[in-house]
Amino acid sequence: MSEKRVRVRFAPSPTGPLHMGGVRTALYNYLFAKKHGGDFLIRIEDTDQGRFVPGAEDYILEALKWCGIEPNEGVGYGGPHAPYRQSERKPMYRAYAEELVSKGWAYYAFDTPEELDNIRKQAELAKMPNWQYNSISRNTMKNSLTLPADDVQARIANGDAYVVRFKMPRNEEVRFHDIIRGWVVFNTNELDDKVLFKSDGMPTYHLANIVDDHTMEITHVIRGEEWLPSAPLHVMMYRAFEWEAPEFAHLPLILKPDGNGKLSKRDGDRLGFPVFPLNWKDPHTGEQSSGYRERGYFPKAFVNMLLLLGWAPSNNQEIFTMQEMIDTFTIERIGKSGSKFDPEKTKWFNQQYLRATPNLELAEMIQPLLKEKGIEVSNEYAAGVCELMKERAVFIQDLLEGPYLFSAPSTYDADAVAKKWKKGESGALMNEWSNVLDGISEFTSANIEASFKEFITAKGLGMGAVMPLFRICLTGVLTGPASSEVAALIGKEETKKRIATCISVND
Known part of the structure; x- marks a missing residue:
C-alpha cells in the first residue's frame, strides 16, 4: 500500500494582521509539504x-505572497x-x-448565557473560581442528558436556543505523539465539555477545525503551542468520529528579546521593531503598525531569520536559499522551548542578503528613491554607487x-577642516595632486590609488597627512568609501572640479 500524500494547512483567523509567529507557522508547513512533494493549503x-x-484576509494572502510562501491550494488558489x-x-x-450526538459523544445544552454567568458568579462566591461545564457539573445542568427526551424534542421544535457540547468522558487518559514533544498525556478530568456548535448555527473552532482537516485529507497538523491544550479534545473527537487522526507538531513560542513571555506587538512598539510582515492600519481605530516590507527588509532575509527562530540545521549554516530550506528542513530539528527574537540579528540577515544582491538589481531598487529626491542617474551609475555603499548598508x-x-x-565638515586642513599648505598640495590626476589615462580606482602612493612617496609625506585632504575635497567629510573609488565613480573632470572648489572655499 502506497504512503499517503503529505497534506498540510495554514489556517489563520481574519481577526487582524498576521503576526510573524504566524508567518513562521506557514513557513514550516510550506517547507514540510515541499520537501515531501505534498500539498500546502490555506484555509480561513x-x-x-x-x-x-x-481587510485581514487580504492582508494574510498578500503577506504570504511577499514572503514567497505560496500555497498550491486554498483561498485565492482554488x-x-x-x-x-x-x-x-x-x-x-x-x-x-x-452525528456526534447520535453516537453519544455530544449532547444538546439549553442553558442560557445568563444562567451560565450566574453559576460562575455563585461558584466564585463559593471560592470555586475555575468552575467548568464538565463530566460532573453537566449532570445538574439543563441539557439532553438530564432532561426527558420528549422535553428535549419539544424545546428543539419550539426553536429554543441551544448549543451542542462534546461529552468528555470522565477520568480517562488521552495520549498522543507529538513529532516535536514526544508523547503528550492528559487526563479528561482536566478538560471541560467544549461547545462544538453554537446557537447562531455556526460551528466553533474545534468542530470546524476537525471536520475540515478530515475532509481536506490533512495528514500533519503543524501549529503553535498555544493549541496544545486543545489537542486532547481534538484527539478525542477523531476517536468519536472514528477517523484517523493526523500527526501533530506543536511549535514553540517566539519570545520577546528581553524578559520572558511571547513576543507581542507591544514589544515591537516598545523596542522599535516590527512584528508584522507588512504595514497594517486597523480599520476600527486607525492605528498604524509597521511591517518588515516597508521598513526595507528583503523578504528572503525575513524568511531566513524566521526559519532559524526555532529550527536548527545539523551544521552551522545560517544563510539559506528557499530550495536549501526545503532540502534540509525536518520537523524533528525544531526545538521544544521558545526562541528569543533578536532584532539585531534580523538586521544582520538583511545585510547579508543586500550584500549578495547584484549591483544592477540594487540599482533598480534605489531608482524610485532617487527619483523622490529629484536625482536622475543611469542604472550603471547607480550600480556603481551600490558597489561602494553596500558593505556599510543594512x-x-x-x-x-x-x-x-x-x-x-x-x-x-567644520571639525574635519579644522583638524586636517592647513591654510596655504593644504591647498597647494591638493592643487599638485590635481595636476597628477591629469596624467592618469585610465581613471580607475586601482590606477588612482597607485598614483596617489607615488605622489606622497615623492613628497616624503605619510598617507594620513594627505588622504584626509583628498577625502574632504571629494565628499566634505572624513568617513565613507575609499577616496580612490569615489573619484573613479564620479570621473576625472568632476574630481578635479571638486578639488578646485574645496581649495577656493577652505584655503
Whole structure:
C-alpha cells in the first residue's frame, strides 16, 4: 500500500494582521509539504464572526505572497476541497455535530448565557473560581442528558436556543505523539465539555477545525503551542468520529528579546521593531503598525531569520536559499522551548542578503528613491554607487547615505577642516595632486590609488597627512568609501572640479 500524500494547512483567523509567529507557522508547513512533494493549503477560519476584521484576509494572502510562501491550494488558489473559508462551509457542520450526538459523544445544552454567568458568579462566591461545564457539573445542568427526551424534542421544535457540547468522558487518559514533544498525556478530568456548535448555527473552532482537516485529507497538523491544550479534545473527537487522526507538531513560542513571555506587538512598539510582515492600519481605530516590507527588509532575509527562530540545521549554516530550506528542513530539528527574537540579528540577515544582491538589481531598487529626491542617474551609475555603499548598508535606503556620490558637497565638515586642513599648505598640495590626476589615462580606482602612493612617496609625506585632504575635497567629510573609488565613480573632470572648489572655499 502506497504512503499517503503529505497534506498540510495554514489556517489563520481574519481577526487582524498576521503576526510573524504566524508567518513562521506557514513557513514550516510550506517547507514540510515541499520537501515531501505534498500539498500546502490555506484555509480561513472565520467561524467567529464577532472578531472578523475587514481587510485581514487580504492582508494574510498578500503577506504570504511577499514572503514567497505560496500555497498550491486554498483561498485565492482554488482546489478540489473548495470552499476554503469556513463561513462558506457553514451548512455542512451541523450534520457532523448531530452525528456526534447520535453516537453519544455530544449532547444538546439549553442553558442560557445568563444562567451560565450566574453559576460562575455563585461558584466564585463559593471560592470555586475555575468552575467548568464538565463530566460532573453537566449532570445538574439543563441539557439532553438530564432532561426527558420528549422535553428535549419539544424545546428543539419550539426553536429554543441551544448549543451542542462534546461529552468528555470522565477520568480517562488521552495520549498522543507529538513529532516535536514526544508523547503528550492528559487526563479528561482536566478538560471541560467544549461547545462544538453554537446557537447562531455556526460551528466553533474545534468542530470546524476537525471536520475540515478530515475532509481536506490533512495528514500533519503543524501549529503553535498555544493549541496544545486543545489537542486532547481534538484527539478525542477523531476517536468519536472514528477517523484517523493526523500527526501533530506543536511549535514553540517566539519570545520577546528581553524578559520572558511571547513576543507581542507591544514589544515591537516598545523596542522599535516590527512584528508584522507588512504595514497594517486597523480599520476600527486607525492605528498604524509597521511591517518588515516597508521598513526595507528583503523578504528572503525575513524568511531566513524566521526559519532559524526555532529550527536548527545539523551544521552551522545560517544563510539559506528557499530550495536549501526545503532540502534540509525536518520537523524533528525544531526545538521544544521558545526562541528569543533578536532584532539585531534580523538586521544582520538583511545585510547579508543586500550584500549578495547584484549591483544592477540594487540599482533598480534605489531608482524610485532617487527619483523622490529629484536625482536622475543611469542604472550603471547607480550600480556603481551600490558597489561602494553596500558593505556599510543594512537597508536599501542606506545605499543613498553618500549624497556626495550624486552631487558635489555644498558644505565641508567644520571639525574635519579644522583638524586636517592647513591654510596655504593644504591647498597647494591638493592643487599638485590635481595636476597628477591629469596624467592618469585610465581613471580607475586601482590606477588612482597607485598614483596617489607615488605622489606622497615623492613628497616624503605619510598617507594620513594627505588622504584626509583628498577625502574632504571629494565628499566634505572624513568617513565613507575609499577616496580612490569615489573619484573613479564620479570621473576625472568632476574630481578635479571638486578639488578646485574645496581649495577656493577652505584655503
